[in-house]
Amino acid sequence: MTRATYRFREHTIGPDRRPEAERTKAEMQCKPCGKGSEASEQFTDGTAWAVDHLKANPGHLEYRELIIRPYRFEPGDWQ
Numbered sequence: 001m002t003r004a005t006y007r008f009r010e011h012t013i014g015p016d017r018r019p020e021a022e023r024t025k026a027e028m029q030c031k032p033c034g035k036g037s038e039a040s041e042q043f044t045d046g047t048a049w050a051v052d053h054l055k056a057n058p059g060h061l062e063y064r065e066l067i068i069r070p071y072r073f074e075p076g077d078w079q
């Protein structure tokens, strides 16, 4: 049997604001049918997509905005 010693480290999670982090994006999704717009960094794009989607699908009245926001753990001190 192999024996191992482990060390533990505190981590703090928060929004990843590094330049190389994934960009924050939003996407509009139709609640009745589940179809969605392209994820975009321009948050207002979703409402334009919803207007077009409503014209093509008059009964689709409810939508949800999905936010893609990168988070990252920052390692702290070793315990």
Ligand SMILES: [Zn+2]
Binding pocket: 030, 031, 032, 033, 034, 035, 053, 057, 060
């Ligand atoms: Zn729809």
